[in-house]
Amino acid sequence: xxxxxxxxxxLRRSLDTFLAKDMKGWVDLCDENVVLEFPFAPAGSPALLxxxxxxxxxxxxxxxxxxxxxxxxxxIHSTDDPxxxxxxxxxxxxxxxxxxxxxxxxxxxxxxKDGLIVKYREYWDPxxxxxxLTGSAF
Numbered sequence: 001x002x003x004x005x006x007x008x009x010x011l012r013r014s015l016d017t018f019l020a021k022d023m024k025g026w027v028d029l030c031d032e033n034v035v036l037e038f039p040f041a042p043a044g045s046p047a048l049l050x051x052x053x054x055x056x057x058x059x060x061x062x063x064x065x066x067x068x069x070x071x072x073x074x075x076i077h078s079t080d081d082p083x084x085x086x087x088x089x090x091x092x093x094x095x096x097x098x099x100x101x102x103x104x105x106x107x108x109x110x111x112x113k114d115g116l117i118v119k120y121r122e123y124w125d126p127x128x129x130x131x132x133l134t135g136s137a138f
Contacts, residue, residue: 007085008076011110014117015087019071021063027056031116042126065133066102068093073105083112095132102132 005013010029017026036049036058049055068091077086086109093102104124111119 005115006078007081007083007110007112008078010112010115010117011076011085011087011108012074014110015071015074015089019068019091021068023056023059023062026059027052029117030055030120031113031118034117035119037119037121038124039121040123040126042130065096066093067096068102081111085110085112097133098135100132100135104128104132 014026014029017029030052032052033050034052034055036055038045038047041047046058049058070092072090072092074087074089077088079086086107088105088107090105091102094100095102107123109119109121110117
């Protein structure tokens with residue numbers, strides 16, 4: 001008998017895969033037609049990605065840019081919809097191109113269907129992201 005996983009379990013698995021820097025593995029957790037939304041994406045970064053291929057193209061170089069050492073806080077919330085979970089999480093790491101510290105907090109809303117991510121919406125601070133990457137505050 002197969003184990004039933006809740007949306008919260010699936011979201012935790014996706015974060016563990018991300019922390020392991022397995023971008024291909026993370027994308028494999030997505031539906032072929034996944035939609036990724038980043039409403040606060042900084043200028044020059046996509047706010048919307050559609051499809052597994054686009055998601056992988058966006059994420060594949062992430063481990064070469066930012067070395068996330070660990071998740072420093074994590075709260076995963078179940079919702080009234082059994083296919084939706086929300087994570088409030090923070091990470092610490094280092095920007096590999098310049099050595100700057102990378103400290104970021106995220107709010108992530110994920111919808112699953114048949115055990116796969118179909119919609120991923122993530123909020124983060126674009127100013128902190130840009131400052132970490134460039135070393136310049138705006």
